[in-house]
Amino acid sequence: MxxxxxxxxxxxxxxxxxxxxxxxxxxxxxxxxxxxxxxxxxxxxxxxxxxxxxxxxxxxxxxxxxxxxxxxxxxxxxxxxxxxxxxxxxxxxxxxxxxxxxxxxxxxxxxxxxxxxxxxxxxxxxxxxxxxxxxxxxxxxxxxxxxxxxxxxxxxxxxxxxxxxxxxIVMVFILSILCALFYSRFITRPVLKLSATSKQMASLDFSGRCDETRSDELGCLAHNLNCLSDSLSHSMLELQEANAQLKTDIEKERELERQRMDFFGAASHELKTPLTVLKGHLSGMLNGVVGYENHSKYLQRSLAVTEKMEVLIRELLYISRIEKNKTSIQFANIDFAELLRTVIAELTDFISEKKLSLHINIPDRVSCPLDRAEMERAIQNILINAIRYSPDGEQVIVTVTETNTIISCSIENTGVKIPETTICHLFEPFYRVDISRNSATGGTGLGLYIVRGILENHNAEYGIKNTENGVCFWLRLPKKQ
Incomplete structure (x- = not known):
């Protein structure tokens, strides 16, 4: 007791x-x-x-x-x-x-x-x-x-x-008990409420409120406790939001780090293969291995391997530059329709070589903020992929439309399909739909990865989908950055 x-x-x-x-x-x-x-x-x-x-x-x-x-x-x-x-x-x-x-x-x-x-x-x-x-x-x-x-x-x-x-004496005891009970309840009731509210606050539960309407010191304390609860609740909410954002940023950074490590691993593997081939050719010629007597032939092959390595290294350096300078993109109001025509004109010989039909549905002028050099590189990679992977005699269809806020562009090549399970991996570095990495179509496997980086720097939406007649790459550019 x-x-x-x-x-x-x-x-x-x-x-x-x-x-x-x-x-x-x-x-x-x-x-x-x-x-x-x-x-x-x-x-x-x-x-x-x-x-x-x-x-x-x-x-x-x-x-x-x-x-x-x-x-x-x-x-x-x-x-x-x-x-x-x-x-x-x-x-x-x-x-x-x-x-x-x-x-x-x-x-x-x-x-x-x-x-x-x-x-x-x-x-x-x-x-x-x-x-x-x-x-x-x-x-x-x-x-x-x-x-x-x-x-x-x-x-x-x-x-x-x-x-x-x-x-x-009996009356004194009875009256004293009753008066003491009333007085203790009257005095301690608001204190008990304040104590319960403060206990909730101590356990980070700010839903409790002190409903005291008194104007004395206890009423002032209840009001101050309510204000403190509101302030702490607001601060806790901001802290939770900050923690959630920090957690998201950490997860994103971890994912980027994982992707970076995967990229370096894949890049190392991609460089290792031509280096091994080049080393084999040179060792065979220097050591007089049977079959390598025709030096001109194997030197020509070695040169081709070296050129492929040079292309791969240039693309790796380009990827490193666009990832490093994400915030230094130089936007200018560019005619996107004219940019498309320029890139298509540069690839006319490649299109004729594949005997493809080119259909262009582009307005006379469509302006939006772009980094011209970066966007030309992205459109070029998309068109090269469409031309390269289209069978001879098929079509390449380029369409551009616009609304008040968005410019939409689609590049469709007919006569080919992509397995649905592989579409989600197409923008990963060094990923090829072909099982063999020595496919006759060539390529480093970094083209769409570079496209992804450029479009994300332009805050664009993009994707690849199968259509009734073939494969379509689509993108949406905002008219305001």
Whole structure:
């Protein structure tokens, strides 16, 4: 129980409030019990003395004893006190049936309220208070008036208070418990809400709200806690977004690194093959191996291998340059239709050699922001692929359309299909649809990879798809970068 009280604010407030209320109420009751008898005695004595002096003034105006006795009798009835009237010789004149020796209580010696014996007139007996007064009538006769005030009622009231003590204690305990419960709940309720909200915030849950409408310090604290929760929630959301973006960037960087490593591995493999061939030719000629006596023949083959390596190295260097200078693309407003016509004109002999039919559907002028040299290289690679992989006598169809925001271009070559499973790999470096890398069509396998890099630098959409008659490469260029 002690541990529970230590851990809970409401338990501490309840216990402290209960102890304070019980102490205050009990202390108040005992103070009343201690102070009331003496205060009551003082009040009774003052009232009795005032009334006695008033009676003396009245008696002093009479000239015979009968009137005095009548006034004394009325005084006893009114005040409830006992009165003796003695003459100057000590004889008791009133009441007539009581003698001084038997019942007279003098003021010379009596018991005080605290139980000790005293003769001081200013100290009051626990049972009776006796006062003696001298007075004279108009006829000159002297008398002694003794007034006895019964103080038993004081002791009786004290006994009544003591008898109610158990009931008072029970009521004090009950009221203290109820008041302590109410007070502890009233004080700790907003604190408990603040504690619950702060606990949610500590576990990074900012959905909790403090609905306190108070204008005191607790209300101000609740408002500040709500503001803090909103700020932390906003900051946490921004942090989560930043973390998600960072994670995406890291994954992208890892993917780029993986692609770079794959590219270098593939490039090394592509260079290794012609180097092996070239080394074999040279070793065979130098060592006089049978079959390599015709040096001119094998030197010619070695030259062809070297030229192929030179093309491959140039393309590798070009890829390295476009990846390195992605942010340094020089955009200018270029006529895309005129650029296409220029590239097609350069490949006219190649088209005639393959006996292909060329169909061009290009507007007179279509302008958009481009890097002319880069885009010419991309279009050239696309057209060369279309021409190279088209059977003799087929068609190459070039179409350009435009909208308010996009320029669309498609280059379709008929008479050939690409397996659907391989289309997604066509833009990977060194990937060829042909199983044999020594295909008669030649090529380094980097043409479409270079196209991908150039188009991505131009924020273009692109792809390859099979059509009813052949294969179509499509791209969409934005009119604004």
């Amino acid at each position: 002690i541990k529970a009280i230590k851990k809970k604010l409401s338990g501490k407030v309840f216990l402290i409030t209960f102890v304070l209320l019980v102490s205050a109420c009990s202390g108040t009751f005992f103070c009343i019990l201690k102070i009331m008898p003496s205060s009551y005695l003082d009040t009774l004595n003052r009232n009795a003395e005032a009334q006695s002096l008033e009676l003396l003034d009245t008696l002093s105006t009479y000239d015979n004893l009968d009137k005095c006795i009548k006034a004394i009798s009325d005084f006893e009835i009114q005040t409830g006190s006992t009165v003796w009237l003695d003459d100057e010789y000590g004889n008791t004149l009133y009441p007539s049936n009581v003698t001084t020796e038997q019942d007279m209580v003098t003021a010379d010696s009596y018991v005080t309220f605290d139980g000790s014996n005293t003769t001081d007139e200013n100290v009051v007996s626990t049972e009776k208070d006796t006062k003696a007064y001298q007075f004279s009538l108009k006829n000159g006769a002297s008398y002694t008036l003794v007034v006895i005030t019964d103080l038993y009622v004081v002791r009786q009231s004290t006994e009544v208070l003591l008898s109610t003590f158990p009931y008072v």
